[in-house]
Amino acid sequence: xxxNFEYMRVASAVPSLRVADPNYNVKEIIKISLKASKQGVRxxxxxxxxxxxxxxxxxxxxxxxxxxxxxxxxxxxxxxxxLNMLIAVGMPVRADNQLFNCAVILKxxxxxxxxxxxxxxxYIEFYEARWFASATKRLSETIILCEQEVIFSENLLxxxxxxxxxxxxxxxxxxxxSIPPSSxxxxxxxxxxxxxxxxxxxxGKADYLRGLVKxxxxxxxxxxxxxxxxxxxxxxxxxxxxxxxxxxxxxILKEDNLLDGFIYxxxxxxxxxxxxASRNIYMADIEKRDFKYVNFNLGxxxxxxxxxxxxxxxFVPSNPKDRDRxxxxxxxxxxxxxxxxxxxxxxxxxxxxxxxxxxxxxxxIVIIEAxxxxxxxxxxxxxVIMPGFGTSDRTYRNAHVxxxxxxxxxxxxxxxxxxxxxxxxxxxxxxNHDVTYENAQARERTQILMDIANQQGGIVVGTxxxxxxxxxxxTYNADHMSMYSVNSGIPKTLVKYIVKWYADYRTxxxxxxxxxxxxxxxxxxxxxxxxxAGNIRQLTENSVGSYELNDFFLYNMLRNGYGPEKTYxxxxxxxxxxxxxxxxxxxxxxxxxxxxxxxxxxxxxxxGVKVGSVSLSPRGDWKMPSxxxxxxxxxxxxxxxx
Numbered sequence: 001x002x003x004n005f006e007y008m009r010v011a012s013a014v015p016s017l018r019v020a021d022p023n024y025n026v027k028e029i030i031k032i033s034l035k036a037s038k039q040g041v042r043x044x045x046x047x048x049x050x051x052x053x054x055x056x057x058x059x060x061x062x063x064x065x066x067x068x069x070x071x072x073x074x075x076x077x078x079x080x081x082x083l084n085m086l087i088a089v090g091m092p093v094r095a096d097n098q099l100f101n102c103a104v105i106l107k108x109x110x111x112x113x114x115x116x117x118x119x120x121x122x123y124i125e126f127y128e129a130r131w132f133a134s135a136t137k138r139l140s141e142t143i144i145l146c147e148q149e150v151i152f153s154e155n156l157l158x159x160x161x162x163x164x165x166x167x168x169x170x171x172x173x174x175x176x177x178s179i180p181p182s183s184x185x186x187x188x189x190x191x192x193x194x195x196x197x198x199x200x201x202x203x204g205k206a207d208y209l210r211g212l213v214k215x216x217x218x219x220x221x222x223x224x225x226x227x228x229x230x231x232x233x234x235x236x237x238x239x240x241x242x243x244x245x246x247x248x249x250x251x252i253l254k255e256d257n258l259l260d261g262f263i264y265x266x267x268x269x270x271x272x273x274x275x276x277a278s279r280n281i282y283m284a285d286i287e288k289r290d291f292k293y294v295n296f297n298l299g300x301x302x303x304x305x306x307x308x309x310x311x312x313x314x315f316v317p318s319n320p321k322d323r324d325r326x327x328x329x330x331x332x333x334x335x336x337x338x339x340x341x342x343x344x345x346x347x348x349x350x351x352x353x354x355x356x357x358x359x360x361x362x363x364x365i366v367i368i369e370a371x372x373x374x375x376x377x378x379x380x381x382x383x384v385i386m387p388g389f390g391t392s393d394r395t396y397r398n399a400h401v402x403x404x405x406x407x408x409x410x411x412x413x414x415x416x417x418x419x420x421x422x423x424x425x426x427x428x429x430x431x432n433h434d435v436t437y438e439n440a441q442a443r444e445r446t447q448i449l450m451d452i453a454n455q456q457g458g459i460v461v462g463t464x465x466x467x468x469x470x471x472x473x474x475t476y477n478a479d480h481m482s483m484y485s486v487n488s489g490i491p492k493t494l495v496k497y498i499v500k501w502y503a504d505y506r507t508x509x510x511x512x513x514x515x516x517x518x519x520x521x522x523x524x525x526x527x528x529x530x531x532x533a534g535n536i537r538q539l540t541e542n543s544v545g546s547y548e549l550n551d552f553f554l555y556n557m558l559r560n561g562y563g564p565e566k567t568y569x570x571x572x573x574x575x576x577x578x579x580x581x582x583x584x585x586x587x588x589x590x591x592x593x594x595x596x597x598x599x600x601x602x603x604x605x606x607x608g609v610k611v612g613s614v615s616l617s618p619r620g621d622w623k624m625p626s627x628x629x630x631x632x633x634x635x636x637x638x639x640x641x642x
Contacts, residue, residue: 004163004299004300004301004302005270005300005565005566005569006163006164006268006269006270006273006300007266007267007268007269007300007301007306007308008042008043008163008165008192008266008267008269008300008301009039009040009041009042009043009264009265009266009267009300009301009304009307010041010042010043010044010045010192010223010225010246010264010265010266010267011036011039011041011043011044011045011225011246011262011263011264012045012225012226012227012244012245012246012254012262012263012264013029013032013036013044013045013046013227013244013258013261013262013263014046014047014227014228014229014230014242014244014258014259014260014261014262015028015029015031015032015046015050015230015260016028016230016232016259016260017050017053017229017230017232017233018053018232019052019053019055019056019232019233019235020052020053020056020059020065021053022051022052022065022068022069022071022072023068023071023072023075025050025051025052025053025072026051026072026073026075026076027075028260029046029050029051029076029089030075030076030079030080032044032046032260032261032262033076033079033080033083033085033087034079034080034083035262036085036262036264037083037084037085039264040301040304041085041262041264041301042084042085042086042165042298042299042300042301043085043086043088043165043167043192043194043225043298044085044086044087044088044262045087045088045194045195045196045225045227046087046088046089046090046196046227047090047196047197047198047227047228047229047230047242048090048101048103048171048172048196048197048198048228048229049090049091049092049101049196049198049229050089050090050091050196050229051069051072051073051089051090051091051092052065052069052091052092053229053233054090054198054229054233054240055198055229055233055235055236055238057127057131058130058131060092060099060131060132061099061131065092066092066094066099069091069092070145070146073089073091073104073111073145073146074146076089076106077106077109077110077111077146078109080106080108080109081108081109081110082108083108084108084298084299085107085298086105086106086107086112086158086167086296086298087105087106087107088103088104088105088106088169088194088196089103089104089106089196090102090103090104090171090196090198091104092131092132093114093116093143093145093152095116095138095140095143095152096137096138096139096140098133098137098138099131099132099133100114100116100117100132100133100135100138101116101117101120101128101132101171101172102114102115102116102117102171103115103117103169103171103194103196104145105158105167105169105294107296107298110148111145111146111148111150112151112158112294112296113150113151113152113153113156113158113292113294114143114145114150114151114152115135115153115154115156115169115171116133116134116135116138116152116153116154117132117134117135117154117171117172117174118134118135118136118154118171118174118181119134119173119174119177119181120132120133120134121172121173125200125237125238126173135153135154136154138152138153138154140152141153151292151294153292154181155184155289155290155291155292156168156169156291156292156294157185157188157189157190157291157292157293157294158293158294158296159189159293159294159295159296160295160296160297160298160299161295161296161297162297162298162299162300163269163298163299163300164191164269164270164273165191165192165269165298165300166189166190166191166192167190167192167193167194168181168182168185168186168188168190168192168193168194169181169182169185169193169194169195169196170182170193170194170195170196171195171196171197172195172196172197172198172199173197173199174195175195175197175212175213175216175226176212180216182195182216182220182222182224183216183219183220184287184289185291186220186221186222187220187282187283187286187287188289188291189291189293190222191222191223191269191272191273192222192223192224192225192267192269193216193217193220193222193223193224193225194225194227195213195224195225195226195227196227197226197227197228197229198228198229198233198240199228199229199240199243200238200239200240201238201239201240201241206241206243209226209243209245210245210252210255213226213245213247213252214247214250214251214252215250217247217248217249217250217251218249218250221249221272221275221276221279221282222248222249222272223246223247223248223249223267223268223269223272224245224246224247224248225245225246225247226243226244226245226246226247227244228240228241228242228243228244229242230242230258230259230260231259232259241257242257242258242259243255243257244256244257244258244262244263246263246264246265246267248267248268248271248272249271249272249275253265253267253308253309264307265307265308266301266306266307266308267308268308268560269300270560270561270562270566271560271561271562274560274561274562275560275561278561306570306573310570310573310574311574312548312552312574312575312578313493313548313551313552314551314552314555314556314559315491315493315494315551315555315612315614316493316494316497323497323501324501324505327497327498327501330490330494330498330611330612331365331366331369331498331502332369333609333611334366334369334370334486334487334489334490334609334611335366335369335370335372335373336370336373336609337484337486337608337609338350338366338367338370338461338484338486338609339370339371339373339374341459341484341607342370342374342459343374345459347457347458347459348374348376348380348458349380349381349382349453349456349457349458349459350367350370350371350380350381350382350458350459350460350461351382351384351449351452351453351456351458351459351460351461352364352367352381352382352383352384352449352460352461352463353383353384353385353386353445353446353448353449353463354383354384354385354399354402354403355385355391355395355399355463355526356394356395356396356397356398356399356402356518356521357395357518357521357523357524357526358492358495358496358499358518358519358521358523359463359464359465359468359487359495360399360463361402361499361515361518362463362486362487362490362495362498362499363461363462363463363486363487364381364383364402364403364406364408365498365499365502366461366486366487367381367461367486368381368406368408378406378407378408379407379408379409380409380458381406381408381409382408382409382411382452382456382458383403383408383409383410383411384410384411384412384413384448384449384452385399385400385403385410385411385412385413386412386413386414386415386444386445386448387412387414387415387416388414388415388416388419388441388444388445388526388527389416389419389437389441389527389528389529390441390524390525390526390527390528390529390530390536390537390538391526391530392524392526392530392534392535392536393534394517394521394535394536395521395526395536398514398517398518398521401510401511401513401514402511402514402515402518405507405509405510405511405514406511411452413448415441415444415445415448418444419440419441419444422440422444423437423440428440433528433529437527437528438475438525438527438528439475439476439478439527441527442475442478442479442525442527443475443477443478445478445479446475446477446478446479446481446482449482453483459483459484460482460483460484461482461483461484461485461486462479462481462482462483462484462485462486462487462488462606462608463479463482463485463486463487464479464480464482464485464487464488465487465488465490465491465492465495466487466488466489466490466491466492466554466614466615466616467491467492467493467547467550467551467554468492469488469601469602469605469616470491470550470554470591470594470595470598470616471544471550471591471594471595471598472594472595472597472598472601472602473540473543473544473594474601476601480601480605481606482606483606484606484607484608485605485606485607485608486608486609487608488605488606488608488609488615488616488617489608489609489610489611489612489614489615490611491547491551491554491555491614492523492547492550492551493547493548493551494551494612496519499515499518499519500515500516500519502515503515503516503519521536522536522539522540522541523539523540523541523547524536524538524539524540525538525540526538544590544594545583545586545587545590545591546579546583546587548575548578549571549575549579549583549584549587549588549591550587550591552567552570552571552574552575553567553571553587553588553591553592554591554595554614555614556570557595558614558621558622559613559614563633563636564588564592564633564636564637564639564640565636565639565640567588568584568585568588568637568640571584571588572584585637585640585641588637589634589637592630592633592634592637593630593634595630596628596629596630596633597630599624599625599626599628600626602616602617602618602622602624603618603626604618605617605618607619
């Protein structure tokens with residue numbers, strides 16, 4: 001990593017193991033620790049009771065085994081004392097005339113603390129209560145382990161002085177509890193939970209465990225590293241699978257069933273902290289507990305290739321299996337918002353301008369779905385084609401095909417004569433193709449739509465999308481305005497995916513061909529005359545930059561709270577081989593300037609349905625002063641080139 005950007009490399013490991021042989025086991029743990037260190041791992045977690053094996057059963061009552069385990073721990077400390085890495089191992093620990101199932105946390109040859117397991121399972125194949133006491137039964141605050149005085153507590157957190165890392169521990173079945181210990185750990189500052197586990201295998205259990213890990217990481221807005229006992233623990237009547245998972249805020253970053261080895265990934269501490277700070281309910285009614293904090297010096301991994309997937313299209317469902325359902329849900333949300341608005345204002349007609357472009361096509365599809373919900377005739381949808389000076393043959397043809405195939409009403413009104421008269425009225429040279437020339441056409445179209453809506457007793461449905469609102473790429477009091485905006489929560493990249501999906505799964509024949517061609521048509525407002533061949537000359541992305549890049553910037557700024565430097569760093573990874581770094585950088589600068597200077601348009605945008613996690617409605621998600629300065633963000637952009 002060029003800078004660490006608060007990424008922390010964590011790993012989940014399963015060592016080769018012999019039950020009741022700590023000497024052998026620790027040597028395998030050491031091997032993995034050394035390998036993980038070479039990969040830049042900063043936090044490494046091993047399974048529950050991995051020093052002895054979880055399945056020792058009544059051998060846990062043998063002092064010989066317990067003493068040998070402590071000697072093995074001393075060897076582990078000696079062999080890893082030069083590693084800048086936090087290591088969590090599971091082992092039995094005698095204290096207060098009892099035996100505890102503990103997670104022991106090590107760094108650079110020192111024991112930072114021992115965390116005893118609180119919730120001891122004693123049902124079906126688990127008999128832990130036969131050997132181990134709950135942490136609630138401990139008497140001591142400290143214990144002597146390997147000749148060191150060690151903090152001994154279930155309410156123990158490990159905090160890095162260099163980074164924002166704060167580590168808490170769940171042990172095994174504690175994750176299955178209605179309120180796991182990690183729920184309290186995270187509310188007291190932990191942003192990484194380690195789970196040392198020994199969960200036996202059963203049909204369907206892995207899916208259940210995966211759900212638990214994802215759910216806990218999501219509820220607690222944390223990263224979660226889970227390591228379970230491997231196959232070599234299998235004995236008598238039970239089998240273990242070595243299931244390892246690394247999760248972050250509801251998403252599995254890495255997963256595998258290991259026999260001997262480790263998986264690793266980079267968790268995003270900044271994202272976790274930003275997400276928590278933005279949710280005021282996260283700390284609501286917190287149950288204050290007496291947590292002890294152990295400080296250490298670790299720091300994030302630097303100068304390493306980021307070991308996690310960076311989605312170049314974060315607004316688009318990445319899993320093909322989920323995409324159909326998600327896109328169907330999105331379309332349904334849009335249609336529901338519009339149908340409810342029409343119900344409330346008691347109108348049965350909708351008016352929309354159709355250009356043959358992406359946004360108006362999606363908006364028309366949404367209106368169709370809304371009218372199906374309302375059981376209204378599709379002829380009540382008044383589609384208006386308004387050719388102007390820049391209308392191309394391609395978009396004009398597609399607009400007609402789509403309207404004809406959907407069986408909605410059509411009105412075609414040329415805006416040329418009205419604009420020519422307007423130019424005469426205001427004294428503008430028609431050959432001067434400046435912003436006045438462009439915006440006059442956009443405002444003429446909006447006037448026509450508004451007046452037809454009044455005439456028909458209907459509602460003007462807006463077509464502008466989230467990306468255009470973010471960049472201010474709309475004419476104020478023209479396409480900027482409508483009576484209800486169905487696409488205001490849909491970024492441009494997602495608009496294209498929805499239209500293509502609708503074409504593939506909901507249409508056939510001429511309609512499908514037209515929709516696919518709409519998806520392949522360059523994005524353009526079509527306000528400047530086409531070239532001599534009749535092709536589109538005015539390309540939006542030549543002015544504002546790639547919508548893929550802009551949507552990526554928008555998501556990471558608003559959803560993740562990242563600054564320009566981190567956003568640029570991630571964009572380089574996400575779009576490697578697609579865009580040159582200079583193009584990414586120049587587009588980033590344009591994005592921030594336009595985002596800040598165009599807020600005034602968003603301050604008076606029409607009502608529109610919220611669809612995803614990012615919205616720019618001033619009545620909902622995004623409240624920003626129109627006159628905020630963008631200089632701070634420009635300075636951060638300048639730092640990128642230093």
